Amino acid sequence: MPENDREDLDNRIAIARNNIANLTEQAAAASGAGIEESLATRLSEQQARLDELLQKRQALG
Known part of the structure; x- marks a missing residue:
């Protein structure tokens, strides 16, 4: 994989x-079940994305 692809992947991880x-x-500052649930969903989505990016980065060696 070209170096610029690695840099792009590292930037996306950051x-x-x-x-x-x-x-x-x-989430720490939020109050209200609706807000907390929304933030929890967004956190879960971001964590899944981060996990995917880290797997790709690890595959590069």
């Missing part, structure tokens, strides 16, 4: 990690 950190902060 973005996903940042999104998770931001959502975690929002």
Whole structure:
């Protein structure tokens, strides 16, 4: 895989990690079941995306 593809993958991993950190902060400050459920769903989606990206990155060696 070309180096720029690796850099792109690393950037996407960093973005996903940042999104998770931001959502975690929002969840800590949130009140109300609807907001918490929405944030939990978004966190789950971001974690799944991060897991997928990390698997791809690991496959690159």
